[in-house]
Amino acid sequence: MGRTDGARVLILAIESSTPRSSVALAERDVVVASASLGVPQRHGEFLGPALQFCLEQAGASVGDVTGVAVGVGPGLFTGLRVGIATAQTFAAARSLPVVGLSGLDVLAFRSRHVGRLVCTALDARRRELFWAFYRQAPGGMQQVAEPQVGDAGELAAEIAAQGGDCLVVGDGGLRYGDELAAAGADLAGPADAWPDAADLAQLAVPRFLREETHEPQSLQPIYLRRADARIGWQERGRMHGGAG
Amino acid sequence: MLVLGIETSCDETAVGIVEDRFAVRANVIASQIELHAPYGGVVPEVAARAHLELMLPTIDRALVEAGIGLSDLDGVAVTSGPGLVGALLVGVAAAKGLALAGDLPLVGVNHLRAHVEAAQLQYGELEPPLLALVVSGGHTSLVVMDGDGSFRQLGATIDDAAGEAFDKIARFLGLGYPGGPEIDRIAREGDPAAVAFPRAMANDGTYDFSLSGLKTAVIRYLRKLEAEGTEPHLADVAASFQEAIVDVQVDKSMAAARAEGIERMVIAGGVAANTRLRARMQAACDDHGIRLLVPSIGLCTDNGAMVAASGANLLTAGVTADLGLAADPNLPLAGRADAASAGGGTTRSGPGRAG
Ligand SMILES: [Zn+2]
Numbered sequence: 273m274g275r276t277d278g279a280r281v282l283i284l285a286i287e288s289s290t291p292r293s294s295v296a297l298a299e300r301d302v303v304v305a306s307a308s309l310g311v312p313q314r315h316g317e318f319l320g321p322a323l324q325f326c327l328e329q330a331g332a333s334v335g336d337v338t339g340v341a342v343g344v345g346p347g348l349f350t351g352l353r354v355g356i357a358t359a360q361t362f363a364a365a366r367s368l369p370v371v372g373l374s375g376l377d378v379l380a381f382r383s384r385h386v387g388r389l390v391c392t393a394l395d396a397r398r399r400e401l402f403w404a405f406y407r408q409a410p411g412g413m414q415q416v417a418e419p420q421v422g423d424a425g426e427l428a429a430e431i432a433a434q435g436g437d438c439l440v441v442g443d444g445g446l447r448y449g450d451e452l453a454a455a456g457a458d459l460a461g462p463a464d465a466w467p468d469a470a471d472l473a474q475l476a477v478p479r480f481l482r483e484e485t486h487e488p489q490s491l492q493p494i495y496l497r498r499a500d501a502r503i504g505w506q507e508r509g510r511m512h513g514g515a516g
Numbered sequence: 517m518l519v520l521g522i523e524t525s526c527d528e529t530a531v532g533i534v535e536d537r538f539a540v541r542a543n544v545i546a547s548q549i550e551l552h553a554p555y556g557g558v559v560p561e562v563a564a565r566a567h568l569e570l571m572l573p574t575i576d577r578a579l580v581e582a583g584i585g586l587s588d589l590d591g592v593a594v595t596s597g598p599g600l601v602g603a604l605l606v607g608v609a610a611a612k613g614l615a616l617a618g619d620l621p622l623v624g625v626n627h628l629r630a631h632v633e634a635a636q637l638q639y640g641e642l643e644p645p646l647l648a649l650v651v652s653g654g655h656t657s658l659v660v661m662d663g664d665g666s667f668r669q670l671g672a673t674i675d676d677a678a679g680e681a682f683d684k685i686a687r688f689l690g691l692g693y694p695g696g697p698e699i700d701r702i703a704r705e706g707d708p709a710a711v712a713f714p715r716a717m718a719n720d721g722t723y724d725f726s727l728s729g730l731k732t733a734v735i736r737y738l739r740k741l742e743a744e745g746t747e748p749h750l751a752d753v754a755a756s757f758q759e760a761i762v763d764v765q766v767d768k769s770m771a772a773a774r775a776e777g778i779e780r781m782v783i784a785g786g787v788a789a790n791t792r793l794r795a796r797m798q799a800a801c802d803d804h805g806i807r808l809l810v811p812s813i814g815l816c817t818d819n820g821a822m823v824a825a826s827g828a829n830l831l832t833a834g835v836t837a838d839l840g841l842a843a844d845p846n847l848p849l850a851g852r853a854d855a856a857s858a859g860g861g862t863t864r865s866g867p868g869r870a871g
Binding site for chain 2: 321355366
């Protein structure tokens, strides 16, 4: 019903690519409802009820939603797949456009007012980080180079190569703070450590307005790592009929 | 009543649509066999990535095959366990997206139970008590459906699944992947009594299985021949290996049927396609006056129609899950069809939709 009103823009945002998962509902650039969970590994159980909660609190029905924004990583593979799968089927079922955004971009968006070089860095586990560099540009933050994966030493070397004058944002910065600070970086606090669906929604809304959107099927996760054939062979033991 | 079922517990991305609990309207399986073939087995991260890529196209194909739209559905069922957790999570998340978007009831289904209930799509209402042997690359389990419609696991493999053993031995014999069909094929030319491989746990009084010892015995036998400079007779080795597996499965199935006083049996799972297992089980069932139900291959291997059938049964019994449904890699097989827990460990089964 809401969609017959051409002016209505109601975006459902899902971000579950890090240990902090969140959902939000934004009416144009105003976030009207949001929910987040800081317990890792529960993304799959959290997203559905949280989406329901946001719709209910905003007094909106499923039919009022005009677009779906989702975080596509890089991050925790399982979490980002859960977010994308949910976003894809929801959007496909309602014939809605989607926008997929990198968690690194979403983190940078939150630091858009700091007026200096920003490095967003997420903990990639296995003693590595995912990172990207951003500069302030008209209308937002501009990524300086392609996102990368590597260890703290490699990131510290890049920061030093940039003259050291940058702000590192994200849980990767928190975890490897000493090494990065030694390279001259300043570290943002834990409040900015993970990409959030409310920021994701705000960053995505202009794209929906400009119709820079995609079909649900075209959403691609950003893994930055090849599937490791050695991962999870132990897990196979769990499938032999369950615990019963 | 139209129910869509999603299955992503292992290496098949599958979506089925079932009408009124018994009629298959669509059963689309996007196999990942080629992706895993280079590794000789299923790689969980590779499977999870492929599930996400294949999920939406597979749902679309199923809807097209059934000639319906999402708005025609009465429910969405999904395998919530057991299986590979990363793989399960993709299907569960996709099911929730559909259920939320279409305001449809969500049903969590136990994968093993769905394998058994697939038989209703071919044979109609299943009459309990019923014994089921579920054998595949992921499981080897003996299951009973009791008179009250509840499911009980009598036993399961304590190490490798049968299909996994077939894969590993096939690789050792230089045959292709998946190994089951290859071994089945060349074993037809061989003598099942040529080599006396061990029948692990055959007479231990349990309904559990063990296959790792057999696998080791076959490999040791081949290495011994190699050391002696003797060429193994591949057909004989394959036939003897296969016979050792089939012997134990048939014997334990018949022991279970006798002990439980059961006159109907289902074999399900990918390994149910094995011609020697089918023939031997049929002969044993004939001897014991047991009616054997063997669903067609498309209903035996992992598929979405079986999940839709199981989901339709649960939905009819008023069992649904809420959007908090968890994927549980170790989901136990237990619970009555009309109890909340039967929804596949849907611990938060919502009374909101039930009844
Ligand atoms: Zn299976």
